Amino acid sequence: MTKRTQIHERLIRDEPVKGSSDRGFGVVFAIVFAAIGLFPLLNGESPRGWSLAVAGTILAAALVKAEWLAPFNQVWFRFGLLLHRIVNPIIMALLFYGVVMPTGLIMRAAGKDLLRLRYDPDAESYWMHRDPPGPNPESLKHQF
Numbered sequence: 196m197t198k199r200t201q202i203h204e205r206l207i208r209d210e211p212v213k214g215s216s217d218r219g220f221g222v223v224f225a226i227v228f229a230a231i232g233l234f235p236l237l238n239g240e241s242p243r244g245w246s247l248a249v250a251g252t253i254l255a256a257a258l259v260k261a262e263w264l265a266p267f268n269q270v271w272f273r274f275g276l277l278l279h280r281i282v283n284p285i286i287m288a289l290l291f292y293g294v295v296m297p298t299g300l301i302m303r304a305a306g307k308d309l310l311r312l313r314y315d316p317d318a319e320s321y322w323m324h325r326d327p328p329g330p331n332p333e334s335l336k337h338q339f
Contacts, residue, residue, distance in 0.1 A: 214272035217264045221257025224267075225250045 215223075232246030256263045302309065311321070 212276070214268060217261040217268050218257050220268040220271065221253050221261060221264045225254035225257060228253060 214220075228246045228250035232243045232250060234243075236242055253264070315321075
């Protein structure tokens with residue numbers, strides 16, 4: 196028996212998804228906590244000291260000993276993967292049922308056939324005639 200050749204691409208990701216570095220994680224979270232701490236200044240209030248203390252601690256850990264943040268980075272990464280598994284199908288369903296399907300129904304109700312898939316019993320051929328006929332066939336030999 197001969198081995199069948201695979202015609203289609205494999206759409207399964209084999210390589211593992213990599214998270215951010217521990218130092219990058221620490222810097223980002225330090226910026227987030229600093230923004231939370233400084234946000235009340237926009238309204239003329241006093242800054243949140245606890246948030247600035249957390250931001251300073253995280254930034255110090257990120258710059259001095261980034262390995263200390265590894266467990267928190269791992270938890271945050273896994274939380275992101277969980278959110279991806281939950282939110283991605285919901286967003287894709289909303290896009291499909293909120294945009295693609297209504298557009299198709301409107302086009303169908305208007306009698307449009309953009310892909311020219313409708314059966315035409317009087318057609319001699321479904322080939323589209325071009326004038327001019329297109330590029331020279333010799334120029335398409337080595338496309339890839």
